[in-house]
Amino acid sequence: EETLDSVTKKLKEARRLERPPSAMTKRLSCTSIKASGTLASCPPGMIATGCSCGFACGSWNVQNENICHCLCPIIDWTVARCCQMSK
Amino acid sequence: EETLDSVTKKLKEARRLERPPSAMTKRLSCTSIKASGTLASCPPGMIATGCSCGFACGSWNVQNENICHCLCPIIDWTVARCCQMSK
Amino acid sequence: EETLDSVTKKLKEARRLERPPSAMTKRLSCTSIKASGTLASCPPGMIATGCSCGFACGSWNVQNENICHCLCPIIDWTVARCCQMSK
Numbered sequence: 001e002e003t004l005d006s007v008t009k010k011l012k013e014a015r016r017l018e019r020p021p022s023a024m025t026k027r028l029s030c031t032s033i034k035a036s037g038t039l040a041s042c043p044p045g046m047i048a049t050g051c052s053c054g055f056a057c058g059s060w061n062v063q064n065e066n067i068c069h070c071l072c073p074i075i076d077w078t079v080a081r082c083c084q085m086s087k
Numbered sequence: 088e089e090t091l092d093s094v095t096k097k098l099k100e101a102r103r104l105e106r107p108p109s110a111m112t113k114r115l116s117c118t119s120i121k122a123s124g125t126l127a128s129c130p131p132g133m134i135a136t137g138c139s140c141g142f143a144c145g146s147w148n149v150q151n152e153n154i155c156h157c158l159c160p161i162i163d164w165t166v167a168r169c170c171q172m173s174k
Numbered sequence: 175e176e177t178l179d180s181v182t183k184k185l186k187e188a189r190r191l192e193r194p195p196s197a198m199t200k201r202l203s204c205t206s207i208k209a210s211g212t213l214a215s216c217p218p219g220m221i222a223t224g225c226s227c228g229f230a231c232g233s234w235n236v237q238n239e240n241i242c243h244c245l246c247p248i249i250d251w252t253v254a255r256c257c258q259m260s261k
Contacts, residue, residue, distance in 0.1 A: 002091045004176045004184075010091070011098065011185065028115070028202070028259050030221050032236055047117050050137025050168055050224025050255070056246050058145025058232025061166060062119055072143050079235060081137070081224055085115055085172070085259070089178045097178075098185065115202070134204050137224025137255055145232025148253060149206055159230050168224070172202050172259070 030083040038075045042066040042082035052079040117170040125162045129153040129169035139166040204257040212249045216240040216256035226253040 030049065033040050042048050051060040051068035054076040061069050068080035117136065120127050129135050138147040138155035141163040148156050155167035204223065207214050216222050225234040225242035228250040235243050242254035 004181055007091055007094060007181065008185065008188075011095065014095075026113075026200075026259065028221050028257055030223060030236075030239060034235075047115050047170070048168075049117060049170055049257075051139070052225070052234045053145075053232050056145065056231045056233050057143045058140050058147075058227075058230065059143050060139045060232075061121075062117075062168065065117060081222075081236065083115055083136075083170075083221070083223060083257075085113065094178055094181065098182065101182075113200075134202050134257070135255075136204060136257055138226070140232075143232065144230045145227050145234075146230050147226045148208075149204070149255065152204060170202055170223075170257075172200065 026085045026087065028083060029086040030081060033080045033082055034077060035080075036077055038070045038078055040068045040078040040080040042068075042080050046082035046084045048080045049083045050081045052081070054078070113172045113174065115170060116173040117168060120167045120169055121164060122167075123164055125157045125165055127155045127165040127167040129155075129167050133169035133171045135167045136170045137168045139168070141165070200259045200261060202257060203260040204255060207254045207256055208251060209254075210251055212244045212252055214242045214252040214254040216242075216254050220256035220258045222254045223257045224255045226255070228252070 047065050048062045048068050053070035057070055057072035059071040063069055068078050070078045134152050135149045135155050140157035144157055144159035146158040150156055155165050157165045221239050222236045222242050227244035231244055231246035233245040237243055242252050244252045
């Protein structure tokens with residue numbers, strides 16, 4: 001026969017499957033990706049929140065959510081600042 | 088009479104109401120808003136994580152969490168990089 | 175003896191301890207920290223998503239996830255754009 005303990009145990013197990021512990025502790029994490037030239041791509045699953053460009057250039061745009069593109073005529077390097085939610 | 092099945096069903100329903108599935112799958116999403124002049128505003132609910140300015144300018148500040156303001160004397164366009172948590 | 179009500183009450187209490195309400199309502203929040211010189215640090219727990227530099231400079235990197243470092247030879251101020259997940 002079912003008891004409170006057995007019901008609780010089964011529900012806890014079901015809950016664990018539905019809602020992994022990571023859901024509780026997600027936080028913002030970011031990394032920087034540097035590339036030579038005018039384009040720098042974030043790793044899969046990450047999104048560009050800002051870009052930095054060589055030669056003091058502050059003009060850039062973001063392509064496809066995850067690629068930094070520096071817009072000045074002469075650019076030696078590009079950095080993508082890439083973020084995601086993580087455990 | 089209550090059975091394990093009926094209890095489980097009721098608890099699942101209650102849990103669904105309390106904690107919508109979206110809570111589990113929230114992720115970071117961003118978009119860019121471009122405007123002419125020195126100010127660009129994020130859409131409602133989004134927050135500026137960085138700004139890009141015309142004329143190679145890298146000096147900017149953020150007003151009210153969601154407005155990018157480029158600070159160089161001559162600016163033709165401003166881009167706000169706007170992010171939020173979304174489903 | 176246990177009833178549906180008492181079981182439900184105990185499970186709700188257990189669930190509250192495991193999963194605080196804040197987990198449901200977390201959102202992105204950001205602030206800007208301005209400092210003189212070439213370095214600006216985010217407050218504890220926050221992460222730099224982008225940087226702004228004086229003298230129109232758009233070249234920067236991020237050290238240790240939370241320190242903005244402007245890279246141009248002459249820099250009077252640095253702003254770190256700092257974000258986190260919050261209630």
